[in-house]
Amino acid sequence: MKARPHLDSVLAAARQLIIPSLAVLSAFVAGAVVVAAAGFNPVQTFAALLDGAFGSGINFTETLVKSTPYLFTGLGVAIAFRSRSFNIGAEGQFYMGALAVSWLGVAITGLPSFILIPLLLAAAFVAGGAYGAIPGYLKAKVGASEIVTTVMMNSIAVQIVSWIIKGPLQEPRHFYPETAEIVNAAKLPVLVPGTRLHLGLVIGLAMAVAAYILIFKTVLGFQIRAVGSGALAAEYAGINVRRNVVLAMAISGGLAGMGGAVELLGVTWKLYSNFSPGYGYSAIAVALLAKRNPLAVILTSLLFGALATGANNMQRAAEVPAMLASVMQALVIFFVLGYAVYEDRFARYWAERKPRDRGPHAAAAGKEAAGSNA
Amino acid sequence: MVPLYALETRGITKRFGALIANDQIDLTVKPGEVLSLLGENGAGKTTLMNILYGLLRPDEGQILVGGRPVEFRSPRQAIDLGVGMVHQHFMLIPAFSVAENVVLGMRKKTGAVISRTRLRSSIREFSHRYNFDLDPDARVGDLPVGLQQRVEILKSLYRGAQILILDEPTAVLTPQETGDLFRVIRHLQGEGKSVIFISHKLNEVMEISQRVTVLRLGKVQGTVETSATSPAELAKMMIGRDLAAPSSPRTGGYTGPTLSLQGLTVRREGKEACSGISLDVWGGEVLGIAGVDGNGQNELVEAILGTAPVASGRVILDGRDITGKGPARAIDAGLALVPEDRQTRGLIMDFSIAENLILESHRAAPFRRGFFIDEAQVNRFAAGMIQTFDIRSGGGASAPASSLSGGNQQKVVLAREISREPKVLVVMKPTRGLDVGATEYVHRRLLEERAKGKAILLVSSELEEIKGLSDRIAVMHRGAVTGLVWPDVSEEDLGQLMTGAKTMLSALGPRGGGEQ
Ligand SMILES: Nc1ncnc2c1ncn2[C@@H]1O[C@H](COP(=O)(O)OP(=O)(O)OP(=O)(O)O)[C@@H](O)[C@H]1O
Ligand SMILES: [Mg+2]
Secondary structure, X not given: OXXXXXXXXXXXXXXXXXXXXXXXXXXXHHHHHHHHHOOOOHHHHHHHHHHHHHOOHHHHHHHHHHHHHHHHHHHHHHHHHHOOOOOOOHHHXXXXXXXXXXXXXXXXXXXXXXXXXXXXXXXXXXXXXXXXXXXXXXXXXXXOOHHHHHHHHHHHHHHHHHHHOOOOOEOXXXXXXXXXXXXXXXXXXXXXXXXXXXXXXXXXXXXXXXXXXXXXXXXXXXXXXXXXXXXXXXXXXXXXXXXXXXXXXXXXXXXXXXXXXHHHHHHHOOOEOOOOOOHHHHHHHHHHHOOOXXXXXXXXXXXXXXXXXXXXXXXXXXXXXXXXHHHHHHHHHHHHHHHHHHHHHHHHHHHHHHHHXXXXXXXXHHHHHHHHHO | OOOXXXXXXXXXXEEEOOEEEEEEEEEEEOOOOEEEEEEOOOOOHHHHHHHHOOXXXXXXXXXEEOOEEEOOOOHHHHHHOOEEEEOOOOOOOOOOEHHHHHHOOOOOOOOOOOOHHHHHHHHHHHHHHOOOOOOOOOEHHHOOHHHHHHHHHHHHHHOOOOEEEEEXXXXXXXXXXXXXXXXXXXXXXXXXXXXXXXXXXXXXXXXXOOEEEEEEOOEEEEEEEHHHOOHHHHHHHHHOOOOOOOOOOOOOOOEEEEEEEEEEEEEEOOEEEEEEEEEEEEEOOEEEEEOOOOOOHHHHHHHHHOOOOEEEEEEEEOOEEOOOOOHHHHHHHOEEEEOOOHHHXXXXXXXXXXXXXXXXXXXXXXXXXXXXXXXXHHHHHHHHHHHHOOOOOOOHHHOEHHHOOHHHHHHHHXXXXXXXXXXXXXXXXXXXXXXXXXXXXXXXXXXXXXXXXXXXXXXXXXXXXXXHHOOEEEEEEOOEEEEEEOOOOOHHHHHHHHOOOOOEEOOOOOOOOOOO
16 A cells, blocks of 8 residues: 555656647647648658657757757746746747847856856846846736737847847957857857757756746745736735736746857857747747646657757658648647647546546545645 | 426435545435525535536436436536526626626527527516516626626526525625525525525525435435424534534733724725724724625725725724735734635635645745745644644645635635734634534634734624624724624614614723723
């Protein structure tokens, strides 16, 4: 009997995965139909996709490299969601973080990496954080919908970047529309020689754990969740709703900003237009698929990274346009949102079936698992 | 052939994990009968009704409607067979009109487009038949609770309900509205419809029903003819012991005033909700606020808490001016509040019981340790509260508040507020939804807090509760205090004060204590 509660909590966790897995599975089935309709062999196509993402050591490290920006932006969006703020602005915040380090990473010279890199990441956190805090503040203060303001601020960020890379921060020869390459000390160290896998992944994983602790173990996280789940009751309990909304948006923006910085310091070393292929937008799906759980974001960002990496190989090997990978991403988002609607019904069905299916003896342990899971 | 029973259950059993919420329930309802269902908080009443309405499926047992075995997979099937239900917590869409709410989710009988005019006239007709006095075009959110409930009832009747389940319908009603509801129930009875009526108020049960079935710990304790029983006997069946008369330990004396409202005026949406209210609540006294709901009580409480805009006047708590400073300041100064609406203001339904119990106190030691929340402390505290306040949760302290029965949700709020050892305790309808045993307990706890020298402001529309607990009674009418009287005031005077027919300010301070 001793093992039961443990087993059951594992089962309960597994149950959390059912809906997201179904969503992904459905996306692949629908994707297969699309691929077939476009005149390609779905089996070959998906084989190429999988091979491209996981087929070799080098491919896998590429997947991890691609996953990293999704990880940061996904974490950011997940935290904002916890306070019931729909941060659609991770894209702009991502750019702001990148912008900050594209400037400071060139301007600050003479510092060793172990001081410079943390300094740059902190600056990116502040830049993205401020950029997220503004819509948070507008929401808290005058009730402006953060959905609208963050989208608008995304456009502003993109415009600022496209001006800056041709203006004040353009590379010294004023030839390319991009910033100068950052100093060597600012570049994130490579983890596996011969690959592009850089320290950013480790930083991202640390941030996921930190975000989990923040949300579930700290006073601030308690308040953010309270505000998100029951703003009125939180207010009655003396929790400052506005302050927590602004803070959640700031942290959210900070993480997205850090993501932009990590991408720049680890991969591109400079800023140019279309620096982000929409990491900040996909982040919404990454966070939803993970059910706003920071640890689960690790898995869902890996999925999105794999899709992006596999798509390239799909194009090369199966000659399927990489555009289809974007279709796949869109399908995943579509199904994630679609299944979310049915989730409650599904959960209820499951909860009611369980005691009967498993007999009265298992019921006690099942209850505990459900409780600790809530 | 008319079947003997309109509705019958045989051996209904429902488990939630280890908890057996319904245990081999046999229940019968005759045609044209009002059957009351009595039982402690968490006895399994709502669960059983949800099963009858197709919201939950039983693990074992059978339901018979009109003598035929049926199996409900959804409320839709229940309603097709003539079973309707009005929930403890309403399920209306506030932004929709009465007519829209009534037809919402109905299977289309009229084709894809519902003719608005036809719908309106047929709803008007229905409403007329039962003396409902409902305007089909009114926005549900604008209606008072009593009328919202009628919309719920209308919804069921419109769908052809023959058996109507009312889960604690009177908990949200004024005595007047309860009278109206009873007239409706009798009318339905006259049409041969059956009603299952759930209430914790024994006098209501005695008045409206023909038979009473008592549940205890998920089992049927017994069924009795109402004419052959008494409230005391019912209480005993329900809680398994005699009900103690609420004793009131007398206090050492009065101190303060601890809470002082000075010329408080609250303006909301251009209207004056409270006009120049001056009241003192002394340490060691219970000041009751009586009045028909919606006469400024809510705004008064919110002004004390600091969430309503105070146009003029001051709120002084224990010598500190907290006017308009917000809940955090008020709480820090020593205020505790049990709000009327437990599900949106009192609790966070997704949060666990433990988390709800520290909703205010998580900010300080012992629950706070630096940036972190000390989970071990929280769990120890929650376990203690669950024990002390007899909160019945199948899943322990980590179960979400939403899994608790209505009365047990209320206990969580009370436990949290009382345990904070406040200087001033503002309680609104503290025993709403509580069974007689729990009501007795809460009343006793409130009197104990009074004996400890706390100042208690009790807002309730239940006169019995107000008169039984208060040292003084303030009566509110249209945002003003029309009366300040002793609890031995006559019902008649109280009624006139509540309608604003006269004013009477005699009890300006607690007896023999106001002079210091
Ligand atoms: N969805 C659920 N999951 C787990 N436990 C539940 C659930 N619903 C009800 N319970 C438990 O079943 C028991 C019976 O609850 P129910 O709501 O039927 O009580 P009740 O008699 O209506 O009480 P009250 O008078 O307080 O409304 C309670 O202990 C409650 O905690
Ligand atoms: Mg109930």
